[in-house]
Amino acid sequence: MHPIIKLVVQRLSLGILLLFAASAMIFGLTEALPGDAAQAVLGQTATPESLANLREEMGLNEPAISRYFDWLGGIMTGDLGSSIVNRLDIAESVGKRLGNTLFLAFWAAVVSVPLAIFLGLLAVRYRDRWPDKLISAITLTTISIPEFLIGYVLVYFLAVKMGWGTALAMVNDSMSLGQKLNAIALPVLVLTLVVLAHMMRMTRAAILNVMQSAYIETAELKGLSVFNVIAKHAFPNAVSPIVNVVMLNLAYLVVGVVVVEVVFVYPGMGQFLVDAVTKRDVPVVLACGVIFAAIYIGLNMLADIISILANPRLRHPK
Amino acid sequence: MTNELDYLKRRAGQGKLSRREFLGKTSALGVSAAAAGTMFATAVHAEGPKKGGDFKIGSVGGESTNSLDPAAAASQVPYHNNYQWGDTLVGVDGSGAVTNILAESIESSADAKTWMFNIRKDVEFHNGKTLTAEDVVKTMERHSNEDSKSGALGIMKGIESMKAEGDVFSVTLKDANADLPYLMADYHLMIQPNGGMDAPDTGVGTGPYKMEVNEPGVRHVYSKFDGYWGSDAHFDSVEIIAINDSTARTAALQSGQVHAVNRVEPKVAGLLDRAPNINVMSTAGPGHYVFIMHADTAPFDNNELRLALKHAINREEMVDKILRGYGSVGNDMPINAAYPLFDTGIEQRAFDLAKAAEHYKASGHDGSPIILRVADGAFPGAVDAAALFQQTAAAAGIPLEIKREPNDGYWSEVWNKQPFCASYWGGRPVQDQMYSTAYLSTADWNDTRFKNAEFDALLIQARAELDGDKRKALYSQMGTMVRDEGGLICPMFNDFVEGVSTSVAGWNGNPNGDLMGGQMTRQCWFA
Numbered sequence: 008m009h010p011i012i013k014l015v016v017q018r019l020s021l022g023i024l025l026l027f028a029a030s031a032m033i034f035g036l037t038e039a040l041p042g043d044a045a046q047a048v049l050g051q052t053a054t055p056e057s058l059a060n061l062r063e064e065m066g067l068n069e070p071a072i073s074r075y076f077d078w079l080g081g082i083m084t085g086d087l088g089s090s091i092v093n094r095l096d097i098a099e100s101v102g103k104r105l106g107n108t109l110f111l112a113f114w115a116a117v118v119s120v121p122l123a124i125f126l127g128l129l130a131v132r133y134r135d136r137w138p139d140k141l142i143s144a145i146t147l148t149t150i151s152i153p154e155f156l157i158g159y160v161l162v163y164f165l166a167v168k169m170g171w172g173t174a175l176a177m178v179n180d181s182m183s184l185g186q187k188l189n190a191i192a193l194p195v196l197v198l199t200l201v202v203l204a205h206m207m208r209m210t211r212a213a214i215l216n217v218m219q220s221a222y223i224e225t226a227e228l229k230g231l232s233v234f235n236v237i238a239k240h241a242f243p244n245a246v247s248p249i250v251n252v253v254m255l256n257l258a259y260l261v262v263g264v265v266v267v268e269v270v271f272v273y274p275g276m277g278q279f280l281v282d283a284v285t286k287r288d289v290p291v292v293l294a295c296g297v298i299f300a301a302i303y304i305g306l307n308m309l310a311d312i313i314s315i316l317a318n319p320r321l322r323h324p325k
Numbered sequence: 326m327t328n329e330l331d332y333l334k335r336r337a338g339q340g341k342l343s344r345r346e347f348l349g350k351t352s353a354l355g356v357s358a359a360a361a362g363t364m365f366a367t368a369v370h371a372e373g374p375k376k377g378g379d380f381k382i383g384s385v386g387g388e389s390t391n392s393l394d395p396a397a398a399a400s401q402v403p404y405h406n407n408y409q410w411g412d413t414l415v416g417v418d419g420s421g422a423v424t425n426i427l428a429e430s431i432e433s434s435a436d437a438k439t440w441m442f443n444i445r446k447d448v449e450f451h452n453g454k455t456l457t458a459e460d461v462v463k464t465m466e467r468h469s470n471e472d473s474k475s476g477a478l479g480i481m482k483g484i485e486s487m488k489a490e491g492d493v494f495s496v497t498l499k500d501a502n503a504d505l506p507y508l509m510a511d512y513h514l515m516i517q518p519n520g521g522m523d524a525p526d527t528g529v530g531t532g533p534y535k536m537e538v539n540e541p542g543v544r545h546v547y548s549k550f551d552g553y554w555g556s557d558a559h560f561d562s563v564e565i566i567a568i569n570d571s572t573a574r575t576a577a578l579q580s581g582q583v584h585a586v587n588r589v590e591p592k593v594a595g596l597l598d599r600a601p602n603i604n605v606m607s608t609a610g611p612g613h614y615v616f617i618m619h620a621d622t623a624p625f626d627n628n629e630l631r632l633a634l635k636h637a638i639n640r641e642e643m644v645d646k647i648l649r650g651y652g653s654v655g656n657d658m659p660i661n662a663a664y665p666l667f668d669t670g671i672e673q674r675a676f677d678l679a680k681a682a683e684h685y686k687a688s689g690h691d692g693s694p695i696i697l698r699v700a701d702g703a704f705p706g707a708v709d710a711a712a713l714f715q716q717t718a719a720a721a722g723i724p725l726e727i728k729r730e731p732n733d734g735y736w737s738e739v740w741n742k743q744p745f746c747a748s749y750w751g752g753r754p755v756q757d758q759m760y761s762t763a764y765l766s767t768a769d770w771n772d773t774r775f776k777n778a779e780f781d782a783l784l785i786q787a788r789a790e791l792d793g794d795k796r797k798a799l800y801s802q803m804g805t806m807v808r809d810e811g812g813l814i815c816p817m818f819n820d821f822v823e824g825v826s827t828s829v830a831g832w833n834g835n836p837n838g839d840l841m842g843g844q845m846t847r848q849c850w851f852a
Contacts, residue, residue, distance in 0.1 A: 042737035048390070050399050050736045054479050054769040061474035093392035093541055094526065100389070103540070159572055167579045174576040177544065177566065269570045272577070274543040282388040282542055285733060291390075
């Protein structure tokens with residue numbers, strides 16, 4: 008078998024094992040939280056009688072282990088089940104939210120990844136001169152400010168004062184792509200500002216590292232322009248660490264943006280998961296948790312495969 | 326002056342002037358506030374409601390776990406949802422009087438044990454079915470039978486039997502209750518076809534707006550129902566958007582993406598009111614922020630200690646700093662002037678450190694720290710309020726120790742379990758309901774463990790008393806008992822503080838709930 012296929016198969020099976028472990032852990036931790044779904048739903052209006060009725064209906068009287076294996080059995084057959092709190096089909100509601108999250112993450116990535124890499128290359132090209140310092144200063148400033156603060160400041164100036172963007176990033180199926188992009192303009196801007204510095208700095212550091220090598224000197228002696236040397240000779244050899252950082256940031260864009268979702272009232276997965284945890288809606292928590300874990304594991308695997316493909320020494324092991 | 330006044334009236338009629346602006350401007354012309362108030366109302370109503378428009382509300386309290394089952398409503402978004410698609414049998418208006426909704430008239434037997442509601446004829450559900458008294462019976466059964474998991478189960482307990490005869494829905498109670506119609510106005514009790522026994526969460530009712538989009542935790546869209554029986558409800562469509570973050574809510578209102586928001590934070594209300602296209606509306610209500618002690622648990626089983634703590638809290642300071650003036654001081658009882666039959670003559674308890682120290686000494690408390698549990702989720706500003714309380718108590722020599730609890734799980738693990746904690750009550754439309762819910766010895770939610778046989782007897786007696794003056798005297802006596810012996814420290818009653826776009830006319834505050842007690846989409850219109 009080709010070593011790369013072997014690696015992919017190995018990684019996939021390991022990933023699936025990891026997913027099981029993650030689901031068991033999420034289930035255990037959610038169970039360990041104080042209170043249960045019935046109490047969370049009824050809140051201050053709970054009476055012992057209505058609590059008992061609701062627990063019965065939600066199936067909370069079954070032992071925890073058998074509920075977990077019921078869920079596991081369901082997911083094996085592709086059935087995510089339904090929420091125990093509002094009875095909606097999980098696949099459907101998660102699907103919508105996941106679509107929204109991926110939509111936002113996709114456009115944030117489309118803007119931020121090329122921009123970060125380009126800025127990184129630019130910083131190397133003008134190393135230690137004013138463009139390099141300016142780029143670093145700006146990106147490091149924006150990464151240091153909490154994202155909710157950037158969000159509020161942008162909403163205040165751009166949406167409330169200037170009336171350019173929209174304060175609420177509400178998207179739904181009846182909107183055209185243009186309307187949707189207009190709605191998510193501000194959150195995309197915030198997310199870009201948040202993830203830019205990390206990727207840009209890594210690109211800069213990785214390429215500078217390579218720039219010390221002898222073959223770069225050779226390329227320069229051949230008379231190639233500085234930018235050509237960076238783009239054609241230095242960048243491909245620096246790809247591996249860059250891809251790793253890019254993937255980490257992509258994963259963040261999918262699983263870590265709950266604060267931005269709250270600020271812009273964006274109907275994504277983060278808020279959905281938080282609501283489910285608050286209401287102890289275990290099947291929904293599990294579904295979201297497993298999806299998040301799968302995205303994380305998947306993106307990391309992709310990063311590894313790309314770095315192997317980019318590196319001849321790893322591509323052709325002896 | 327007349328020209329000027331006519332101009333202002335016209336502007337008010339078009340909704341371009343808020344009530345407050347109108348009063349301010351007319352008083353500059355020498356018109357008294359009372360006269361100006363009447364003028365404003367006439368001007369606004371003379372112009373008359375206009376039909377049409379897509380109305381959007383940004384509301385706190387929407388989660389992805391929400392359901393359209395009215396029995397499960399426990400926060401603001403489901404509350405407003407209920408009032409879009411559903412109708413209750415009766416309602417309670419801004420002045421605290423019962424109004425007929427799906428009931429055309431109400432009669433009771435002389436002993437207030439049997440109540441008859443004549444059901445409105447020719448009312449159509451969204452699914453085309455015609456409303457019958459049988460639907461009403463089924464609805465009430467679903468909320469009160471032994472399988473019920475309704476938030477209204479607590480108030481339905483006193484019912485012995487219900488039946489439908491022709492167009493009449495009649496209820497027989499175990500004990501007399503002069504306030505039964507108020508119980509039927511509860512926001513969970515939306516009348517559904519066959520009582521929602523078959524499909525509780527489809528949002529099919531007799532209300533003015535028909536459910537179009539149901540995305541829990543995101544938005545709920547409704548369109549005007551053509552077959553609606555009433556003459557109110559002027560919008561073409563209504564959208565309720567869940568915006569839990571308060572800054573996002575105000576930004577959405579300011580940028581014009583929504584027309585009304587609830588729960589404006591008191592600290593930004595003043596600023597928001599200065600925005601040119603927004604009015605901040607403040608409505609006094611029965612909701613109150615409290616610190617509750619279990620009167621049957623040491624050390625709070627000692628009334629001297631309870632009185633010491635009650636005297637050691639600075640109510641004015643709390644209203645000033647926690648509510649920023651959007652509220653009023655409490656008097657250690659759950660009732661205020663928002664309730665009918667409230668006795669304004671009950672003496673207001675004052676902040677008195679000398680008395681607090683005296684009672685503390687008399688209590689013989691051993692000086693160990695008294696633990697007060699709080700979380701931000703108990704009420705907005707609860708942690709700050711507890712810190713203020715701690716300082717004033719320390720000045721009286723009472724050692725309070727604040728234990729901060731997580732918001733998550735606060736209502737299941739701390740409230741009604743720990744002997745001393747912060748909490749809030751939304752209040753109820755009538756005194757009987759408030760006392761029966763939380764102060765009767767046997768009440769499930771007796772979160773102060775106030776158990777007093779004499780009080781219970783008075784409560785039952787007042788329930789059956791049909792004479793208003795006598796009832797008022799009984800309630801006054803009960804209020805004083807809770808105030809002097811209960812475990813409730815009630816420093817403040819909070820107002821509903823809401824932001825409304827100036828494009829909306831017909832505002833009429835209702836103390837029973839936020840955004841006009843859920844009636845905004847029915848009574849307001851775009852000017």
